[in-house]
Amino acid sequence: MRKTTYSIILILLLVITAASCNQENTVQEEPVKISLNPNGDSELALLMRSMYDEADRIKKQIANKEPVTISLDHEKILSAHATEPKKAASPEFKTFAKAYIETVNKFEGANHEESIVIYESLIKNCLDCHKSVCPGPIVKINKLKKKSF
Numbered sequence: 001m002r003k004t005t006y007s008i009i010l011i012l013l014l015v016i017t018a019a020s021c022n023q024e025n026t027v028q029e030e031p032v033k034i035s036l037n038p039n040g041d042s043e044l045a046l047l048m049r050s051m052y053d054e055a056d057r058i059k060k061q062i063a064n065k066e067p068v069t070i071s072l073d074h075e076k077i078l079s080a081h082a083t084e085p086k087k088a089a090s091p092e093f094k095t096f097a098k099a100y101i102e103t104v105n106k107f108e109g110a111n112h113e114e115s116i117v118i119y120e121s122l123i124k125n126c127l128d129c130h131k132s133v134c135p136g137p138i139v140k141i142n143k144l145k146k147k148s149f
């Protein structure tokens, strides 16, 4: 490959990696992002996407009055490597992360009514941390808010 091609790829990678927290979700629609940057996503960013899917699934379980199941190891939020490692090492991040894990753990053994309340706190935990350390995905996270159960 020519030098300029390498430079363009490098610049693209840098831009996308740095954008993870800053970019509004409305501009980063899925297909483009994935095809441009197959390997550049941090462990924490990938975990976050799974957390999003997990929350979305839990929301559906509650809406269907099914028992809530947890399939992810949410404790990994405390150790997963982040795009900006300093962020995930900050005391704020750790405090929000622990609050989040505590909320996830409350689903165990909870009945339907309790699960509704726990789900609301869960989404609030996502938003609390994001408002403080990573505002970009807030628009997307707001879509997880329940309309009615």
Ligand code: HEC
Pocket: 020, 021, 042, 043, 044, 045, 046, 048, 049, 051, 052, 055, 081, 082, 083, 084, 087, 088, 093, 094, 096, 097, 098, 100, 122, 123, 125, 126, 127, 129, 130, 133, 134, 137, 140, 141, 144
């Ligand atoms: C303790 C803080 C914290 C909590 C709690 C948290 N997040 Fe995040 N989230 C982050 C940080 C920091 C990033 C940036 C990760 C990176 O780029 O390495 C992120 C990234 C994301 C992203 C973008 C991932 C990507 O594709 O780049 C989404 C979507 C997301 N979070 C959704 C959620 C959802 C949904 C929840 C709750 C179920 C949640 N987050 C809870 C801190 C948090």
